[in-house]
Amino acid sequence: MKWKGMLSLLIIAILSLTGCWNYKDVNQMIIVSGAAIDSAKGKPGYHITAEVVRPTEEVGLKGEIYESDGQTIFEAIRDLIIEASKKPSWAHSKVLLIGEEAAKKGTTPFLDMMYRDAEVRRDMWLFIAEEETAGEVLQTDVGKIGQVRSYYIEDIIKAEDSVTRFHGVRLWEYIKYQYAEGVSPTMPLIRVVPVGKGKMYQVAGTAVFKDDKLVGKLNERETRSYAWIIDEIGGGLINVDTNIDGEFAEIALEIFNSSSKMEPFYQDGKLSMRITVEEIIVNIAEIDGHTDVIDKMNRGELEKDAADLVRQDIKDVVKKVQKEYGSDIFGFGRAVKRHMPDIWKEIREDWDKIFPIMDVEVDVKVKIRGSALHNKPLKAGGGI
Amino acid sequence: MGVGTAAGKDAWLAILVGILMSLPALFIYGRLLSLFSGKNLYEILEAVFGKVIGKGISLFYLWFAFHLGSLVLRNFGEFVTTVSLPQTPRAFPMLVLILICSWGVRDGIEVLGKWGKVSLLILLPLIFMTILFMIPLYEIDRLRPVLSKGLKPVLMAAFSDFTFPFAETVIFTLVLTSFENKKQTYGVFFLGLAIGGLTVLCTTLAELLVLGEHQYTALYFPSYSAVRRLNIGNFFQRVEIITGIAFFGAGYIKISMCLMGACKGFGSILNLEDYRFLVLPMGLLMLNMAWLVYDSQMEMFEWAFSTWSYYAFFFQAILPAFILIGAELKKRKINGKGLQVNE
Numbered sequence: 001m002k003w004k005g006m007l008s009l010l011i012i013a014i015l016s017l018t019g020c021w022n023y024k025d026v027n028q029m030i031i032v033s034g035a036a037i038d039s040a041k042g043k044p045g046y047h048i049t050a051e052v053v054r055p056t057e058e059v060g061l062k063g064e065i066y067e068s069d070g071q072t073i074f075e076a077i078r079d080l081i082i083e084a085s086k087k088p089s090w091a092h093s094k095v096l097l098i099g100e101e102a103a104k105k106g107t108t109p110f111l112d113m114m115y116r117d118a119e120v121r122r123d124m125w126l127f128i129a130e131e132e133t134a135g136e137v138l139q140t141d142v143g144k145i146g147q148v149r150s151y152y153i154e155d156i157i158k159a160e161d162s163v164t165r166f167h168g169v170r171l172w173e174y175i176k177y178q179y180a181e182g183v184s185p186t187m188p189l190i191r192v193v194p195v196g197k198g199k200m201y202q203v204a205g206t207a208v209f210k211d212d213k214l215v216g217k218l219n220e221r222e223t224r225s226y227a228w229i230i231d232e233i234g235g236g237l238i239n240v241d242t243n244i245d246g247e248f249a250e251i252a253l254e255i256f257n258s259s260s261k262m263e264p265f266y267q268d269g270k271l272s273m274r275i276t277v278e279e280i281i282v283n284i285a286e287i288d289g290h291t292d293v294i295d296k297m298n299r300g301e302l303e304k305d306a307a308d309l310v311r312q313d314i315k316d317v318v319k320k321v322q323k324e325y326g327s328d329i330f331g332f333g334r335a336v337k338r339h340m341p342d343i344w345k346e347i348r349e350d351w352d353k354i355f356p357i358m359d360v361e362v363d364v365k366v367k368i369r370g371s372a373l374h375n376k377p378l379k380a381g382g383g384i
Numbered sequence: 385m386g387v388g389t390a391a392g393k394d395a396w397l398a399i400l401v402g403i404l405m406s407l408p409a410l411f412i413y414g415r416l417l418s419l420f421s422g423k424n425l426y427e428i429l430e431a432v433f434g435k436v437i438g439k440g441i442s443l444f445y446l447w448f449a450f451h452l453g454s455l456v457l458r459n460f461g462e463f464v465t466t467v468s469l470p471q472t473p474r475a476f477p478m479l480v481l482i483l484i485c486s487w488g489v490r491d492g493i494e495v496l497g498k499w500g501k502v503s504l505l506i507l508l509p510l511i512f513m514t515i516l517f518m519i520p521l522y523e524i525d526r527l528r529p530v531l532s533k534g535l536k537p538v539l540m541a542a543f544s545d546f547t548f549p550f551a552e553t554v555i556f557t558l559v560l561t562s563f564e565n566k567k568q569t570y571g572v573f574f575l576g577l578a579i580g581g582l583t584v585l586c587t588t589l590a591e592l593l594v595l596g597e598h599q600y601t602a603l604y605f606p607s608y609s610a611v612r613r614l615n616i617g618n619f620f621q622r623v624e625i626i627t628g629i630a631f632f633g634a635g636y637i638k639i640s641m642c643l644m645g646a647c648k649g650f651g652s653i654l655n656l657e658d659y660r661f662l663v664l665p666m667g668l669l670m671l672n673m674a675w676l677v678y679d680s681q682m683e684m685f686e687w688a689f690s691t692w693s694y695y696a697f698f699f700q701a702i703l704p705a706f707i708l709i710g711a712e713l714k715k716r717k718i719n720g721k722g723l724q725v726n727e
Contacts, residue, residue, distance in 0.1 A: 256471065283470065294682055370466055370681030373609060376602040 030054050032088045033063060034150025036134035037110050038099035040069050046102070046110055048076040049135030051150050052088055063148040065139050073113040090119040094154040096171065097127045097190060099134035103207070103214035108178075111212075115175055122172040125157050128207035128214065130191035137190060143198045153190065156203045164236030164255075165204045165220040167227050178212055182333020182344075182351060185209045186226070189217060210327035218317065225317040228277055228310065229330045231260045237285065240306045244298050249289025249377075253282035253306055256369065264336045271343070272359040273332050275314060280364070282306070284371040287378070294371050307364040314362045322356045332358065386591065386606045387548065387584060389689060391541035393527055393597040396589045398538045402545030403581040409551045410577055412704045414570035417557060419711050421566055425557040426652035432710045439653050441703070446649030448699045449555055450666070453642030454673035455688075457482060460635045461674065462681050463628070467608055478674055481632070485640045486667035489647065490660050493559060496640050503633045504579075511583060514626050515590045518614055522593040547693040549584065550577060551700035552638075558645035604685060643667055 036049040048070070051063040066083045070076025081087050102110065114120050129137045138149060157168040166188035177185035189205040206218040206226060218226060227233050238253045258280035264273050284302075287293060293302045321329060333351050337344040347354055388398035420428045425445060430438035461478040469477070488496050531538065553573060563569050587607055592600050594610040603609050608627045615621040644659075647666050651659035678684045 254470075296682070296686060299680075299682060368680055368682070370462070371604075372466065373604055374602050375604055375682065375685055 027055050028086070030084055030086045030088050032090050032093045033148050034093055034095040034097070034138065034153065036097035036099070036129065036138045037073070037102055038133045038135055039102040039105065043069075045069060045071040046073055046076050047133070047135065048073070048080065049138050050077075050080055050084075050088065051138055051148065052080075052084055053148055061148050063150065067135065073110045077113075090117070091121060093120065093124055093150070095125045095127060095150045095157075097129045097134040097137055098187070099129055100214060101133075103128055103187075103209075105213070107174075107209070107212045107214075111171070111175065114171060120171075122170065122175075124171045125154060126169050126171055126174055126187045127153070127190040127203070128187045130189050130205075130217075137192055137201070140192045140199050140201075142200055149201075153201060153203070156201065157188070161234030162236065164224050164227055164233055166223055167206060167230075167232055178209075180334065181348065182328060182335075182337050183331035184211070184327040184329045186329050206329075208321065208325050208327050208329055210325065215327055216321075216325040218320075221313065222317040222320065225310075225313040226329065228258070228260055228314055229262070229275055229318070233258050233260075233280075238280075238282065238306055238309065240302065240309055242291065242293060242298075242302055242305050244291050244293065244301055247289065247291045249287060249291040249293065251284060251288070251293055251302060252286035253366075253368070254285040255280060255282055257281040262330070262332065262335045264332070264339050267359060270359060271336070271347070271354065272361060273335065274361045274363065275318075277310065277314070277362070277364045280306075280310065280366045281369050282366060283369055290377050292377055294375055294377070299368055303366045303368055306366040310366070311362045311364045314364070315360065318360050322358070326352065326356045328355045386600055386603065387588060388541035388545045389601040390544060391538045392533065392601060393592060394531060394533070394538050395541060395592060395600065396527070396585060397530070398541035399545050399581070399585050399588055401538060401542035402550055403577065403585075405542055405546045406550035406577060407574075409546070409701050409704065410553065410573040411570070412701075412708050413554060413557050414573050416704065416708055416711060417560065417563070417569040418566040419715055421563060421569070422561055424559060424561050424648060424652075425707075426649055428711060429707065430652070432707065432714045441707070442649055442653050444699065444703065445558060446646055446653065448696075449558055449642045449645035449649060450670060450673065451677075452552065452555065453639050453646060454670045454677055456635055456638050456642065457670060458674040458677055458684065460631065460639075462684060463605060463608075463631055466604060466681060467624075468628070475671070475675060478671055481636065481639065482643075482667045482671045482674075485636060485643055486663050488636070488640045489644045489663045489667075492660075493644065496637065496644070500637050503637065507630050507633050508579075508583070510626055511587065511630055514611055514614065514623065515586055517616060517620065518590055518594055518610065520616075521613055522590070523596075524593070526593055526596045543697075544689065544693045545584075547696040547700060548688065550581065551696070553577070554700050554704065555641050555645050557704075558648060559641060604681065639670075643670060646670075 031053045032050050033053050034051045038047045038049070040047045046069070047067065049065060049067050051065055053061050053063055056062075064084075066080050068076050068079040068083060070079055077090075096114065098107065114124070115122065127134075131137050140149070142149060142152065157166070160166065160168050167186065169185065169187050174185045174187065177183055186209060187207045188203055189207055190201060190203050192199050193202045194200075204220045204223070206223045207214055208216045208218060224233070224236065233255060236255050238255065240251045240253060242249050242251055258277060260275060260277040262273055262275045264271060266272070284294065292298060318330070321327065328351070332355060333344070333348075336347070386395070388395040388402065391398040416425065416428060420431060423431065426442045429441050432438065433441065457478050460481055461474040464477040465472060465474045488499065553576060556572065556576075560572065563572075591606045591610045594613055595603070595606055599609070600606050605627070608624050611624045611627050612622075614623060643663065643666060647659040647662045650656075650662055650666065656662075678687065
């Protein structure tokens with residue numbers, strides 16, 4: 001009987017008295033909400049700017065900024081402790097801003113630690129900062145709404161579907177594209193713009209990488225075409241200038257759905273790519289004029305105009321990327337690999353030379369689904 | 385959907401004329417059902433024209449019921465995606481509705497009839513209450529001058545009103561069989577016309593009085609936009625969902641009737657004893673048809689207001705008149721021989 005009593009005592013003790021080895025209460029922690037990485041000024045190594053959230057008894061969180069230098073990223077991160085008094089937890093960091101300077105030298109040296117470390121989450125959003133340094137962006141005072149700026153930036157990126165002026169990229173996606181054959185990664189651009197008296201963030205455009213080095217940028221419109229090619233259009237709008245019977249009108253079409261695919265084919269012995277954007281389904285959202293584009297005949301005209309516009313945009317962005325950057329961000333190589341594996345084996349070594357001179361054929365179809373509540377344009381000047 | 389938009393601000397007049405125009409058609413339907421009591425139109429067709437021709441004509445009505453059901457279903461889908469859920473694929477609200485309809489039709493005409501009674505008690509007060517609440521927004525000048533464009537557009541619109549919605553009641557000849565007496569066959573149609581006509585007339589008048597001519601004809605769903613303007617003391621406002629409820633409740637009955645008509649037709653052509661096992665497949669076919677039938681919202685309205693009238697007139701007036709003549713002749717022949725069919 002005695003050992004039974006001892007055993008139950010032991011079990012009770014084990015269940016009630018033990019805890020986690022490294023247990024920390026939330027009020028003993030500080031949490032990194034986002035960070036910016038730059039090349040250190042005038043010396044080798046990196047400069048890290050981290051926004052840190054300190055749990056307090058007050059209502060609402062407030063970000064604090066800490067900075068440190070280091071030969072390696074890891075050193076810089078560890079040195080943050082000296083300033084911030086506690087060891088920051090990286091498990092809840094949402095965004096990572098990268099300075100252009102550092103990105104041009106290559107992202108591998110500093111993204112390796114981020115990707116390798118157990119604490120950092122791989123679904124962090126990546127950005128290229130279009131300012132002098134990335135730290136500057138994170139330190140910008142954006143007023144009350146941006147109490148924790150990183151979370152604010154994350155909210156912007158989550159609204160991607162209704163704007164399509166940027167294409168959000170997570171850390172794991174970036175690394176995946178870096179690994180993948182026949183496709184290059186991109187990141188969205190972030191900059192600070194003046195709004196009224198204050199300043200505000202603006203996420204728009206795309207940074208083009210080749211291997212792991214920043215080589216160029218696409219503007220907002222080119223970004224939309226890029227999203228079309230890689231089939232990442234979730235919404236947004238197309239502005240079309242129409243000219244029907246000599247009357248000009250600007251029409252805004254709201255995109256509801258679209259899907260695209262690419263297929264390589266041989267034309268006159270030359271490897272070419274066919275991009276098909278199948279049925280962009282849109283609603284007429286705004287008619288800036290009095291032309292009745294909803295009329296049956298004019299609707300067809302409008303559909304054609306919109307399709308031409310999108311096709312030209314896509315052709316332009318492909319040409320620009322081919323000629324200026326030579327980086328296959330569209331994944332043409334990957335398409336060749338999937339559709340023509342035998343040919344890919346022969347050309348994969350020379351892909352960098354083949355990609356810039358590839359011919360591209362674009363097919364776009366636009367279908368107008370509705371015109372919201374009205375079936376006529378607004379009228380000015382009475383009539384009837 | 386606005387009715388009689390071709391007449392502009394005289395749409396309400398067009399509805400009155402349309403109601404008058406539909407009286408003879410409804411008389412034909414009632415007469416047909418009372419001549420052969422206990423039989424629906426499919427069975428009457430076979431009794432009058434024999435197996436082969438009768439079944440041939442039955443095919444027309446099977447198609448009409450099926451097509452009309454799909455159109456209404458699509459209309460419902462458009463309503464939901466246009467006014468409230470633009471990101472939702474149109475198929476989902478339609479799928480939900482057709483599943484409920486199939487359920488109702490499987491349970492039979494009694495259940496649908498009872499539901500019709502109940503829903504009428506809910507919907508009619510709701511609709512008329514809304515119309516009354518909108519009185520402060522009315523401006524009688526919006527109707528003036530009456531007949532400004534002459535009589536012709538009014539007659540054209542009246543014709544359109546005849547085919548949509550009044551004479552669509554031809555569907556009832558396909559499903560209604562059990563009447564208490566012969567007079568009731570007329571009563572069903574004329575009482576229905578009275579209630580339905582009054583409702584359509586009142587809502588159209590209210591919409592015109594609130595929105596005015598241009599808005600009434602330019603909006604896809606004028607009732608929705610009219611009710612949107614309703615605001616009594618900042619308290620009774622944002623009640624446009626009422627039009628949604630009315631749309632759903634009434635559309636449910638309409639689609640169910642069409643579905644039942646189509647199923648009964650199929651059953652009668654193939655000499656099946658029970659139509660019930662056909663309901664779900666037929667309903668899902670209707671869903672497909674509704675998905676395919678129009679390319680866009682604009683096409684739906686163009687078709688509904690330009691083509692539908694001429695297309696439907698064949699099923700609603702020409703064919704029934706022809707059948708009635710055949711039925712009368714057949715009946716005389718039988719009576720002349722001193723034989724009585726049914727009774």
